[in-house]
Amino acid sequence: GAVVSQHPSRVICKSGTSVKIECRSLDFQATTMFWYRQFPKKSLMLMATSNEGSKATYEQGVEKDKFLINHASLTLSTLTVTSAHPEDSSFYICSAEGLAVRSYNEQFFGPGTRLTVL
């Protein structure tokens, strides 16, 4: 089956530092990946759509200079949280778009990255 990995699974950093999170599709190629943010006991919030070879598309209200996305290859997208602050602490989940299945494009989710900013 399609597997998506994220690294690191947990990260704790000091306020003001930048943190990079990697999302990899291990056994398939994904021209499109998605980045979500999830607060405790809250739903998934789509942050941006990452497109291989082009700029990411950010959802309204998401600062593109704060959350840098790079989709360098068909199997790797990275999210960099720049100058992280405690309010950026959250669970970040990526997903990779697979093949079209009947009427939709499948999304396979990574296991998530727990970011804690002190």
Added chain:
Amino acid sequence: GQQLNQSPQSMFIQEGEDVSMNCTSSSIFNTWLWYKQDPGEGPVLLIALYKAGELTSNGRLTAQFGITRKDSFLNISASIPSDVGIYFCAGVMNRDDKIIFGKGTRLHILP
């Protein structure tokens, strides 16, 4: 924009009980999806529904695509401890459209 209203927000049940949750929208969707998120993990697809009126099962889980295409239901029979988690409904209008997620139903099983 498109929104999915998922209810209930959370459920506290006894092991062995059946569970029902639903998702409604003011918009029509052509595909309905149900995902489960275990604590500390990413969501995993449980059931995909492609046609109005379709009823699909996956083990103890059964989901239905509403006739109006504006709603979907998920039932879990004879709940067990590993059913704990967040269940998300999701809808897709057309193939290349984004998947729209509901806010989730948190299932808790009382000891």
